[in-house]
Amino acid sequence: MTIPSGEVRVPARVRALARGAALTPVWENGIGGLTFRTDDGRYLKHGPRHAETTLRDEAERMRWASAWTPVPHVLAQGEDDAEEWLVSVSLPGRSAVDARWIARPEIAVPAVGRALRALHDALPVAECPWSWGVPERIDAAARRGVVVPQRLHEPPPIDRLVVCHGDACVPNTLLSDDGAWLAHVDLGALGTADRWADIAVASMSTTWNFGPGYEDLLIEAYGVRPDRARIAYYRALWDAT
Numbered sequence: 001m002t003i004p005s006g007e008v009r010v011p012a013r014v015r016a017l018a019r020g021a022a023l024t025p026v027w028e029n030g031i032g033g034l035t036f037r038t039d040d041g042r043y044l045k046h047g048p049r050h051a052e053t054t055l056r057d058e059a060e061r062m063r064w065a066s067a068w069t070p071v072p073h074v075l076a077q078g079e080d081d082a083e084e085w086l087v088s089v090s091l092p093g094r095s096a097v098d099a100r101w102i103a104r105p106e107i108a109v110p111a112v113g114r115a116l117r118a119l120h121d122a123l124p125v126a127e128c129p130w131s132w133g134v135p136e137r138i139d140a141a142a143r144r145g146v147v148v149p150q151r152l153h154e155p156p157p158i159d160r161l162v163v164c165h166g167d168a169c170v171p172n173t174l175l176s177d178d179g180a181w182l183a184h185v186d187l188g189a190l191g192t193a194d195r196w197a198d199i200a201v202a203s204m205s206t207t208w209n210f211g212p213g214y215e216d217l218l219i220e221a222y223g224v225r226p227d228r229a230r231i232a233y234y235r236a237l238w239d240a241t
Contacts, residue, residue: 003027008034013085014046017076027171037090042075045086049079055086058188061130062088065163065190069122070183093174093182097209105210106217107179108170113221115173115181116165116202120195123163132166132191134237141241148240155237156230158194166190168198169205196227200234 008025014036015023021038028034033047045055059077066073072088079085094100101108134155138148165172166189174182199222206214219226 010036011046011083013083014044017044017046017085017087041090043072043088043090045088047084049082049084055079055084055188058186059086061187061190064129065123065184065187068124069119071187072183072185091174091183093176095171095185096173096175097171098175101175101179102210104179105206105214108175109206109210109214109217110221111175111179111181112170112173112202112206113218113223115184116168116198116218117222118181119165119184120160120162120198125161125163125192128163128190128192130191132164132189132193132197134193136191137237137241146241148237152233152237152240155194156196156233159227159230160195161192162195162198164191164193164195164198166193166198168202170202170209171205194230194234196230197234197237199224200231201238203231204235204238 003026008028010023011034014034018036018038021040021042023036023038023044026035026037026043029047031048033045036044036046038044045058047055055077056079059074062071062074065071070091072091074086074088076087077085096108096112134153138153141148165184165187167186172186173184176182199219203215203218206218216226
């Protein structure tokens, strides 16, 4: 995801959902999806229909996860043959890649690690109806025409099975103004998997957002020692799928 730059065309569906509220574009993803913040306390996500993860998936997972962990409240979700949309209540925090926190990685990175551990500890594996395990991810990639290298078809033994975020990159954690974690967003791939599937990607994303030197700080804040073999495997799987 990137922060939109320059003039952003507001889709007609988003204007209708805004109901006259002022719109500020905040995120753009790689398939043409846009997220807007309104001046009346909502977020509007809109994009083309996608073959795999959909905003319907995200809405279902947010509603489910909200019983155990802080996530945005879903107001509406819809779709037609060409587009899909999701409306949620904005939360008072800022993304961990807000300019305030980009300047303070020593605060933001540990907060993201603690947030991920809290998510894994809170969500009940036995009650989760979705899997984000290796076979499911490889099958999903195949449906998109992506061939995953054979060496990645045999994952390391599971360390601890948890309900993973599925996209635990730094921007998807919200922090309060005092630097504490507040909530998680973008849960469209949430499902059960080894916790290292999330930890590996979350720690890797610190380099994308803060530069080198913070990966182990996140893992330490999560509360485990770096497992280099599992980290390497799940990062390779992320890149391949």
